Each structure stands twice: as structure tokens, then as C-alpha cells.
Amino acid sequence: MTSNEFSVEGMTCASCAQTVEKTAKKMPGVSKASVNMATEKLSLEYDESDFSFEKLQKAVDDTGYTVVPQEETTQTFAIEGMTCATCAQTVEKAARQLSGADKASVNLATEKLTISYNPLELSPADIADTVNNTGYTATLETTEVKSNAHEEKREKKQQRMKQILNRFWVSALFTVPLLVLSMGHMIGMPLPGIIDPDINALNFALLQLILTLPVIAVSLEYFQKGFKALIKRHPNMNSLIGLGTAAAFIYSLGATIGIVMGNTDLAGLLYYEVTGVILTLHTLGLFLEERSKGQMSSAIEKLINMAPKKARVVRNDEEREVLVEQVAPGDIIRVRPGEKMPVDGVVMEGRTAVDESMLTGESIPVEKQSGDTVIGASLNKNGSIDYRATRVGNDTTLSQIIKLVEDAQGSKAPIAKMADIITGYFVPIVMALAALAGIAWLIAGQTGIFALSITIAVLVIACPCALGLATPTGIMVGTGKGAEYGVLIKSGVALETTHNVETIVFDKTGTLTEGKPVVTDVLATDLLSKEELLNYAASGETGSEHPLGEAIVQKAKEEQMTLSKPTDFEAIPGHGIRVEMDRKNFYIGNRRLMVEQNIDLSEMENSSDRLADEGKTPMYLSVDGKLAGIIAVADTLKENSLQAVKELKQRGVEVAMITGDNKRTATAIGKQLGIDRVLSEVLPEDKAQEVKKLQEEGKKVAMVGDGINDAPALAQSDIGIAVGSGTDVAIESADIVLMRNDLMSVLTAIDLSHATLRNIKQNLFWAFAYNIIGIPVAMGALYIFGGPLMSPMFAAVAMSFSSVSVLLNALRLRQFKPARAEA
Numbered sequence: 001m002t003s004n005e006f007s008v009e010g011m012t013c014a015s016c017a018q019t020v021e022k023t024a025k026k027m028p029g030v031s032k033a034s035v036n037m038a039t040e041k042l043s044l045e046y047d048e049s050d051f052s053f054e055k056l057q058k059a060v061d062d063t064g065y066t067v068v069p070q071e072e073t074t075q076t077f078a079i080e081g082m083t084c085a086t087c088a089q090t091v092e093k094a095a096r097q098l099s100g101a102d103k104a105s106v107n108l109a110t111e112k113l114t115i116s117y118n119p120l121e122l123s124p125a126d127i128a129d130t131v132n133n134t135g136y137t138a139t140l141e142t143t144e145v146k147s148n149a150h151e152e153k154r155e156k157k158q159q160r161m162k163q164i165l166n167r168f169w170v171s172a173l174f175t176v177p178l179l180v181l182s183m184g185h186m187i188g189m190p191l192p193g194i195i196d197p198d199i200n201a202l203n204f205a206l207l208q209l210i211l212t213l214p215v216i217a218v219s220l221e222y223f224q225k226g227f228k229a230l231i232k233r234h235p236n237m238n239s240l241i242g243l244g245t246a247a248a249f250i251y252s253l254g255a256t257i258g259i260v261m262g263n264t265d266l267a268g269l270l271y272y273e274v275t276g277v278i279l280t281l282h283t284l285g286l287f288l289e290e291r292s293k294g295q296m297s298s299a300i301e302k303l304i305n306m307a308p309k310k311a312r313v314v315r316n317d318e319e320r321e322v323l324v325e326q327v328a329p330g331d332i333i334r335v336r337p338g339e340k341m342p343v344d345g346v347v348m349e350g351r352t353a354v355d356e357s358m359l360t361g362e363s364i365p366v367e368k369q370s371g372d373t374v375i376g377a378s379l380n381k382n383g384s385i386d387y388r389a390t391r392v393g394n395d396t397t398l399s400q401i402i403k404l405v406e407d408a409q410g411s412k413a414p415i416a417k418m419a420d421i422i423t424g425y426f427v428p429i430v431m432a433l434a435a436l437a438g439i440a441w442l443i444a445g446q447t448g449i450f451a452l453s454i455t456i457a458v459l460v461i462a463c464p465c466a467l468g469l470a471t472p473t474g475i476m477v478g479t480g481k482g483a484e485y486g487v488l489i490k491s492g493v494a495l496e497t498t499h500n501v502e503t504i505v506f507d508k509t510g511t512l513t514e515g516k517p518v519v520t521d522v523l524a525t526d527l528l529s530k531e532e533l534l535n536y537a538a539s540g541e542t543g544s545e546h547p548l549g550e551a552i553v554q555k556a557k558e559e560q561m562t563l564s565k566p567t568d569f570e571a572i573p574g575h576g577i578r579v580e581m582d583r584k585n586f587y588i589g590n591r592r593l594m595v596e597q598n599i600d601l602s603e604m605e606n607s608s609d610r611l612a613d614e615g616k617t618p619m620y621l622s623v624d625g626k627l628a629g630i631i632a633v634a635d636t637l638k639e640n641s642l643q644a645v646k647e648l649k650q651r652g653v654e655v656a657m658i659t660g661d662n663k664r665t666a667t668a669i670g671k672q673l674g675i676d677r678v679l680s681e682v683l684p685e686d687k688a689q690e691v692k693k694l695q696e697e698g699k700k701v702a703m704v705g706d707g708i709n710d711a712p713a714l715a716q717s718d719i720g721i722a723v724g725s726g727t728d729v730a731i732e733s734a735d736i737v738l739m740r741n742d743l744m745s746v747l748t749a750i751d752l753s754h755a756t757l758r759n760i761k762q763n764l765f766w767a768f769a770y771n772i773i774g775i776p777v778a779m780g781a782l783y784i785f786g787g788p789l790m791s792p793m794f795a796a797v798a799m800s801f802s803s804v805s806v807l808l809n810a811l812r813l814r815q816f817k818p819a820r821a822e823a
Helices: 014-025 053-062 085-096 124-133 143-187 201-218 220-231 237-260 264-269 272-296 298-306 397-410 416-443 448-461 464-484 492-498 508-512 530-541 547-558 591-596 602-613 641-650 663-673 684-696 708-716 728-733 744-779 792-815
Strands: 002-009 030-036 041-046 066-068 073-080 101-107 112-117 137-140 310-315 318-323 332-335 344-349 352-355 366-368 385-391 487-489 503-507 518-524 568-572 576-581 584-589 617-623 626-634 654-658 677-679 701-705 719-723 736-738
Touching: 014 030, 014 041, 014 053, 053 066, 073 124, 085 101, 085 112, 085 124, 085 220, 085 237, 085 416, 085 464, 112 124, 124 137, 143 201, 143 272, 201 220, 201 237, 201 264, 201 272, 220 237, 237 264, 237 272, 237 416, 237 448, 272 448, 272 792, 397 464, 397 487, 416 448, 416 464, 416 744, 448 744, 448 792, 464 487, 464 492, 464 744, 464 792, 487 492, 487 744, 492 719, 492 744, 503 508, 503 684, 503 708, 508 654, 508 663, 518 530, 518 547, 518 602, 530 547, 530 576, 530 584, 530 617, 530 626, 547 617, 547 626, 584 591, 591 617, 602 617, 602 626, 602 663, 641 654, 641 663, 641 744, 654 663, 654 684, 663 677, 684 701, 684 708, 701 708, 708 719, 708 728, 736 744, 744 792
Parallel strands: 503 654, 503 701, 654 677, 701 719, 719 736
Antiparallel strands: 002 041, 002 066, 030 041, 073 112, 073 137, 101 112, 310 318, 310 332, 332 385, 344 385, 352 366, 487 736, 518 626, 568 576, 576 584, 584 617, 617 626
16 A cells, blocks of 8 residues: 655635545545645555546546645665666666656766656655666665765775775686786796696696686676676676676687597687686776775765764753764754864854864854854864754755755766767677677688687777766766865756856845945935934834845944834835834935935935945935935945956956946946946846846856845856855755855856866767777777787776776866965
8 A cells, every 4th residue: 555645725624625535535546535624635545556646636626626746756866786887877767767757867976866756656666676677776865874874885885895806816816827827838938748738738728717717706796797787688888798708718618628529729729818817807997996986975075074973962051962963953062172063053152263164165264252153064263162053964054065065966967968878879889899890800711719809809898987987977076176165066067057157247235245335424415414314214224134224224323323113114125115204204215216206316416426436325315205315335345356356357257247236336336346247226026137138148147146136047047156155045046056255266166167077078088089999999900901909808908997097087176276366
């Protein structure tokens, strides 16, 4: 029996719930049905073989209500047993073909399957069974599993590497004497008479067979996995290795049987050493590949190891040490100098400086006191503090960053599509070419041993791994490196697209500027004195969340003014506010608000223009339809804004600024920053439209913002970049999140995208070039023109080198350094 919950729309009373419940109970296959009116959910237990959601939906719809289909579920499965890109293709193809599956993507580097599916049609067990039937093992990564998954995965990797290394040493132990025995006499190395092929051909053959069998025994994995995949018509790299070495072994075994039967001339046709050497060399290549892959995930490992394992919790005035997993929201945590913050929270008592560099990349410690937030895993430098836990477990900033980086590393970039398509056809084509080459050389008059050597060389030299690893390895290292410097790139698509950005639009307030403006000028008409003007404006803006309003209130507090409470208040988004105080009607806001209210501004036109030209924002105040004065507010530029803009322009990127400020003020600030394209007087809801206009000019546009009103523009842009100090909504809408409140991080994102794409293209070039050159050479292309013939053993070396070289090239990305602000 299966249990499921469905949302029901249209219910207004208990009678409605009864109707839906009765209807559901009558459906075929349903054993239990109950409706919860409060949650508007229908809970069902049903037999999957008889139950039809479509019939349920129609029956409930006929009674006047609507059953909402469950939303698509996305799950991640850890896949064991994959050794090459063809393996990944096989798993991906099998998952995609499942009824109810929408998207499926396998990342060879992280060894994970990410699948989106309809939970009504598919279950995790179905997905796991399907993958298991293809010859691999799928394990669902649940929340509980994930808590220990990294440690278990590390242990499994270490065990796997140890197993492969032991396998290599055993193989080498038997392969070296096998090689000496089979080929030593060819280069003048004397052999004892008892195993000399000219004197005792049978002993010569049997000893080679005895030395080869242990190598095959410890390498059975290649044959088991390879032939299983072949039978299921999903041949992979193991299939190529298995076919090549099995062919050499069976041929040699046949020759040995011939020698037993008296044909001693066959002693010169033994090929046991090819089987042994290929299996040994491939095992060594596999070990180097696994070790390189382990280095790829170093960024995730670093992040995981940042968090302390225990916390000092204060309960009933007593300190007690507990595991971090046992900390609950609201607990008071005490942290002494030199210790790490166990979870996120808010400081209650004490002062200190906190090193947040491991999360933000910012090397200067941040001062913390009562009311300030602290981030889990940051280092307490010099003071003892008590803080209240606000986010624990999977909700902490560090956990969110780890998840974000893992998701990004598991995603695919558009550049991977071509390699994926080719990989899907690669192994069958190689097998066909190997057979074709062998037959062609036989027809050309060569011996069977020559043709077999060619066939084996082609099978062994082909490497789908290099193609499959080229893109995911670059993305893994690139996104991990970004996290190291406080630049969280959410997907492979974002990582690839960023380097193509032609125009970057910066929101002004809180992004280019500090977002904490201060009052600079108070200019009054004859209606009010300066003190009255400031008092009324501050009274009206009390409780305002707008930065300009907060600046006016702060100025009044500094002047120690007693503020009044408005009798009526109305916010006018993008314009200002209307309030009533002392039986007077006040409008406080920008020029546009005054114009809409038909307020005559001519008296202060010159003053307003002068303030705007100085980069200040004039805030007007009117009383009962007449202008009472202007309060000018200015916002200071962030420390590195000017340099960030300068360096972006040097890289050929057009920089634009978007703001609700009037044209004069916006132009003045744009001039200070060296920004030529200034989009001023833009209402919050119009920001996305302005980004769209730039896109309609044929440009790839990035938007950088930090507020709720930036979210639509972030979503509209080709690449949305949210400053990490901004709102959760902005961060959710973005493709890239900057943990540091520093615009030099935008340059880091762009430079990292360039470096990663360059690395991926190099990987793909060498992967394609290797196969395009290597396979024809193995087929005997050089030999036709009098050149050398590639031996199967050299082919095995070349094949191993190709995968390892791609991995080593991807690891070069770890040397990436971001652009630094000038001192």
C-alpha cells in the first residue's frame, strides 16, 4: 500500500471536506481517505496497481473541488560502480526513460544522479532498482544520510583507493616477471633451459599462464562490469578493457592448448603479457584518477571541516558541552577567544572581533557587540561572548553554502552537451572500428596475431573517461574555488554564462553605496523654520524602513528632538509618504511626488539643482499644498566601488547604474564612479523592465543588487548577482551570491568564469584530440606509411594518461587568485 497527501482547493466548510472524503473513498484501489480541513489536504492509502490519480481528479472535480497534483520532486542518488563517461550516460539514460521522470543528470566527477520526477508515478525505490539493473548501485541521499555522508564517502574513497593500490601491487608482482619471461629473450636476456621456448615450449607457455591468472583474478571487476554492461547493450570503458584483454588471453590460451598437443611453434604467438600489462597499467591509471578526483572535492571538505563538533551551551546559569547537532534555536552559547562559533546567532553579551574569512574571504576581523549577528564556523578572536542560536543544523549559513556548492558541482554546463552526445555513441563506434581494423588488416594479408594486436590496441586506447570528466571536473574546482573566496556560484550554467556578460547593471543604494545615507543639508522656505522642517519630516518618517527616511529620523535624534505621532499615514511606493500632523497635510518625498501633487517648486529650483549636482538626494516636504523646504541626503560610496567599476571597464564590460534618484543626483554619482550609462528615476517595479530593454539591444546582462525590489531584475537578467548582506529574496533570485559586501567580488566571479571555461575548453580539446589522433594510430594509420605500429601495452599507458591529464589540468584551477583591491 502507498500513502500520499494531496492539496484540495475550493473547500470552505466541514461539509466540503466530507464530500471530498466520500468521493475519494469510492475510488478503485483506495483503502483509506481522510480530509484535513485546516490544512486543506487529502490523505490517501491506496494500491498503486488499481489507483489512478486522473480518475480521482475527475471525480473530485465533478463534485466542485480541485485536487492539486503533487509538485515535482527532485532527489539526489549516490551512484557506485561508474568508471567512465559511458557509465554515466547509461545511468542517465535509464533514469530519463522512467515513466514520470522529467529531468535526470549524472555527474561523473561527483558520482551523483540528480533526478526530477512525479512522485505519483515514481518512487525512490523504483529509481534505485532501475539503476541497479543497469549494473550500478544507487543510494538515495536523505537528510539523515547526508549528515554522515561526507565522512562515509571519504572513508569509502580511501578504502577504494587502498583496494585499487593493493590490486596494482599484486598485478605488478606477477606482471613484471611475466614481461621478462615473454619478451626478455627477444632482447638477448638469457632464460634457464627449463623455461626456454626453444627447449621447453610447454613450460614457457604454462608459466606465463600461471603468472597471468592472478592478474586476471584481482582484475575480475573489469570483466564483470564490462561484460554485464555489454549484455545490457550499454558498453562502457570496462567493456573495451575486458574485450581487449580477454581476446589476448583466449588467443594465448588457444596457442597453449596447441603447444600441449605438440605444436611447439605456437610458443612465439603467446600474448599473455599484453593481458597482464594492460590490466596492471589500467589499474595504476585508475588509482591516479581516483586520487585526483579526491582532490577535486577539497573545497567541500574544507567547508565541512570548518564547523566545530561541540558547543558550550548555557542552561540555568550552567555551562554544558553538547554536540552541535543537539543545539536548538534559542539556546545561549558561550564562545571564548580562539574558539569557533558552533551555529548562527545574535550576540547577547560581550564584545569581540570575529574572523569570517573562511566564509566571506574578508581577511579583516569584524567587530561584534550586542545585537550583531554571528556566523557559524567563524573564529572568535579576542573576546568572550554569549549569543542566542538562531539557525542550527541544515539552516546555518555554512550548511546552506555547502548545499549550494554541492548543487553547483552536481549541475551541468551547456558546454557539456556536445561531449554527452558523443559519449553516448563513443564505445559502440570504437568497438566497430576495432573489429573493422582487424578485418581490414587480415584482408590486406597480415597475420592473425597482427590483426589481433591492432584490434586490442584500438579497444584499449579509446578513452570515454577523458570526455566525460572534462566538464564536471572544471565545474567542481571552479565552484569550490569561488566558495573559498566568498563567491557562491549556484550552477554550471551560471559559471559558464558569466564570462559572456557584456553589461553589468548595479543597483545604487546598498550595492554601489553603503546604503546608510546621512542628512547633509536642511533648506527651509518661509513656511517653516529649519528645526520645524526637520521635526515634521522625521515625525512623518518614524518607523520608515526606507534608508532616506531613516537618515532623517537619525538626524532628528542627534538634534535631540521630540517627535510627534502622525494621525494618518500613507506610503506611496517609489515616491514618498503622505502624513497628517497638527491638522496639517504633509507630503514628504521626491520631485516626482511633488509634481504629481501640483506643488510649485520654482522657489527652490536652483538649490535643488545644486544639491543634485553635488551627488546629494533632495527630499521635498510640502505643507497643505505648498513647498516648505528640502532636506538633502547623501549616501557614501563603498570602499572598492570605484576600483571595481574601473577594472570592469578595463575588461571591456559596460557598466550601468540603476536608481530611483532624480537624474541630476544619479548623474553626479555616476560621474564620481566613472559610469556613463545611468538609469535614473526608476521605480522598483520597473527595474526588471530596464534590464529587459538592455537585453533587447542584444546584450548579455548581469544585474547586481541586494534588496527585495531587486529580485525581479535579478531574475530577469542573464546572470543575477546578489550581495550576501542583502535580503533572502534577492539571494534566492540570484545565480551568484557574494558573501563579501565588496564589489571586487564581481570581478572574482567574472575572472573565475573565464578561467574555468578556458580550463574546460582545454580539457575538451585534449580529450577529443587524444581520441581523434590515438584511435587512427592504434588502427595502424602510421604503419601504412612506413611508421611505427602501436603496441597494445603502449595504448594502455596512453589511455590512462589521457584521463589523468584531464584531471591534473582541472586541478590547475586551484591556483586561481582573485583580483585584489589596491591598498
